[in-house]
Amino acid sequence: MTHFIYILANKPRGAIYVGSARDLRQRIEQHISGAVPGHTKKYNVKTLVWFEAHDTLEMALVRERRIKRWRRSWKDELIAKVNPEWVDISNQIPF
Secondary structure (H helix, E strand, O other): OOEEEEEEEOOOOOOEEEEEEOOHHHHHHHHHHOOOOOHHHHOOOOEEEEEEEEOOHHHHHHHHHHHHHOOHHHHHHHHHHHOOOOOOOHHHOOO
């Protein structure tokens, strides 16, 4: 089963959130609807700007923890490599 690591943003180079999910589409919908309390709801962080898939939950969690500890500039570079305009890429989530 595929597991995803993702980054949401409220605007280019604005507030971001790093998370993980098994069902990325469902998780993004939860963020958009405001069903997820905390940082994403408080700062209106709803735009999917980056994600990657992993084969196992363990691999995904290790990667998520690593990215969360990165400097902000490294996270910005990670996003900019695949999404320089920081536009919503939720339409690229595989089925």
